[in-house]
Amino acid sequence: MDIAERTQELALKVHQHKGSVETEEATKNAFVMPFISSVLGYDVFNPAEVIPEFTVDVGMKKGEKVDYAIVHDGEVQVLVEAKKVNDPLRIEHASQLFRYFAVTNARIAILTNGETYHFYTDLDAPNRMDDKPFLIFDLTDIDETLLPELAKLTKESFDLDSVINAAGELKYVGRIKRVLAAQFTEPDDEWVRFLTTRVYERSFTQRVRDQFLPLVDKAMRQFLTEQVNDRLKTALGSSGGYVSGRVAPFDDMGAADLGGPTITDSGEAPADVDEEAGEARRGILTTEEELEGFRIVRAIVCSEVQAARITARDTKTYFGVLLDDNNRRPIARLWFNRSQKYLGVFDAAKNETRIPITHAEEIYQHADQLRATVARYLTGSNGAAGSSAG
Template identity: 45%
Template sequence: MDLIDRLRELSVQIPKQQQYISTEEATKNALVMPFINALGYNVFDPTEVTPELVADVGTKKGEKVDYAVLKDSSPIILFEVKCCGVDLNNVHASQLYRYFSVTAARFGILTDGINYHFYSDLDAPNKMDAKPFFVFNMLDFDEGTVDELKKFTKSAFDVDDILSTANELRYKREIKAIMAVEFNGPSEEFVRFFASRVYSRRLTQTVLEDFTEITKQAFRAFLNERIESRLKSALDSEAQEIVPEQSKPTEANEKAEEEIEQDGVVTTSDEKDAYMIVKSILREVVDVKRIAMRDVQTYCSVLLDDNNRKPICRFRFNNKTQKYLGIPTADKQEERIPIDDLDDIFKYADQLKTVVNLYL
């Protein structure tokens, strides 16, 4: 089984376990140990993984790090575990930081069992960096991030190989974070950069204020157009595949259409478009041929294997003032999420993937 498949198996269990994990020890047992095991290290072999590794650091005696992955009896990766749900961005990895400088390990990982922050000594030798160079989220990963994680597996671990791309990973992550901030609220510097290229007169404060909103709208429009372009390409490709089957209306199809009209159920263009968006999101985790749509009077369902017991989501678009996306929760209830635009469905891609993974 490939690493991404092992991680998917673990990720679908997390929503079921989270509410029962309230301590660091529970986080270690339920989440971190399976993660280390997925990387190919035997957590029950102390020559590969040592829990509570002890060392004296300066005046501090008996310092411990939660886990140390070993190679040839020497630590290569250190883990410091915090309780599941803790915001790692607000946590200082004190034990990891101190222990890092007195071992041969070049990599330290701070984790809450869901998010894994990978650190090294890129800025100064034997001194752990203040910022992680790589972040892995067990509830939100793709093939690209898993490919980076593979470098830390037992079979592929190579210090030089990891460090050769570590800086690039760090800078990419930080640039993406800056872009996210600018996307939500463009800074004056960001606005001025674009305004100066399209506006020939003096950039007064009033002009900059106007361009702040213009820049925000342009940024959003650009991203939406890129998304729509990729979605259209995927839909066109899919349409070409099914045209031969639909080119000749069959008696069964005509009968089905008559039954829909008699029941007063009309599948709207918004529902069809939303269905295609959901399929484009889920094609990463399941064969889209297994995703079906059923429309009734009050809502439109998207199902796995056309099975009512496997609902993926519901489109509640009949309310003229507000559309809702319904997503099943862990306790089999439906969370109704208001959406203003069909593109908003992309914001809930992770939840939709989690629902499907639970069935799989």
């Protein structure tokens, strides 16, 4: 597995078990050690690679310990301090990291609660750990643009110089992205003024602010949706363009291609395939919630197959998740374009059952069934397993 698949696998484990992990020690055993071993590739049981309870006497402080020291080429290169899962990560929790950073060769320090990882170095002053992390890696919301930087700290691709050289840019780009995320979630007055004064020539009064606040919020959400649709269209190889603000379909995925009837919530037969395909050709809207559902399904089944083999095709009525971009290998359907959302799952005969859900995260409750579907295709126990991609 590549680093993307390894992080997705660990993210699923954290999601499934963090509710039952109640102590710092349990957090280290359940999540932090797997991060060091599975994601970064170091043998946590080999003291030549990972030193637990790493101790160095620092001034008047004797016997203080850092949870883990990661060794590469015979030198301590990375220090890791762990806190209990769900505990917020604050710089005051990293006092040992500060002290040890100055007296070891380590240039990287990690503060983590097993779910979020804060990476520090010494950009502001030599041999003194910075107050702000240069990289924040969150397993609950994996930023795939950070994976190449994380890969530079793995045992197989360790490149400390490259990490340090990129740290300055990562530090400020990450902060800017978090500021933008906050503004897109809840724009503040300064942001509303900034945008309004570029499209409205009169004075910016409280009345104008109240008028433009919902407009700014609406415009930003529409902009994000359009950007997401554009990126998804490109990623999935669509040849179509925008149609009335919507993304042209990536492909038609009709029920007839699935080799069996569809069981709907009403118990009725599905709409005619040609009618559905014609509707899809008039344009679709891919929502962020559908993309979230797709990422969750991919995270679940990447334990069975490489993540790159999990693809998506959107239609106007549902969002389909496929194995190998093959419409005869459906993994799931996301029926999210309605007030009552459904997860469509498939049995061995490719009959679909729609399961009512409220939020995309509820897909995790059906992980075993989704994995079993993929396993059937891989073992050839389903008749369409050997079909060519549709």
